[in-house]
Amino acid sequence: MPNRLKINTLKFLSIILVFFNFSCVTSFKDTRYSDAREEARSGNIDFAFMKFNNYLREYPGTIHTKEIRFAICEYYFQIKDYRDAVYKLSEYIKDYPDDKTAIFAQALLYKIILEGNQQPQLIEKMKENFFSKSLFLIFSKSKIKSYNSILNNTYEIADYVDKIEIFKNNGLFLKITP
DSSP states (O other), rough: OEEEHHHHHHHHHHHHHHHHHHHHHHHHHHHHHHHHHHHHHTTTTTHHHHHHHHHHHHHHTTTTTHHHHHHHHHHHHHHTOOHHHHHHHHHHHHTTSSSHHHHHHHHHHHHHHHTTTTHHHHHHHHHHHHHHHHHHHGGGGSSEEEEOOOOOEEEEEEEEEEEEEEETTEEEEEEEEE
């Protein structure tokens, strides 16, 4: 009987240790995410970017992955690193084509290509995508949708009959006509 008590006690302690370790890792992970968010809220986007990047490397596939990946795209766009921005935005759009943030990623990509003015065929193709019916199915019945990014940017898209307007931080960011 004493051996059985020892075995049960060891099993119980092992289970408690596993849960304790798991909760510590989860707590540490949440703290790292919160730290990166705080950097972004404070306007330290360079530090936020580094912390978000590290978070993704260490914890891929968390509930924060999509929003962090969008923030990384935004960061490259904001610092005008268009080569990396195009690459990251293209990956993002490919990985989350039906998500409401995909249209905002497409807007960032469109703006880069439009300002580069080097690929008129691609600009026309992207313009067609903005006016395709399937693109706006994600918006249900509403004609206006918005997204608040973790880098403190607010995006809003308004779909009119003859144009699409995309706003960033309450200013007109992009106007697209057919």
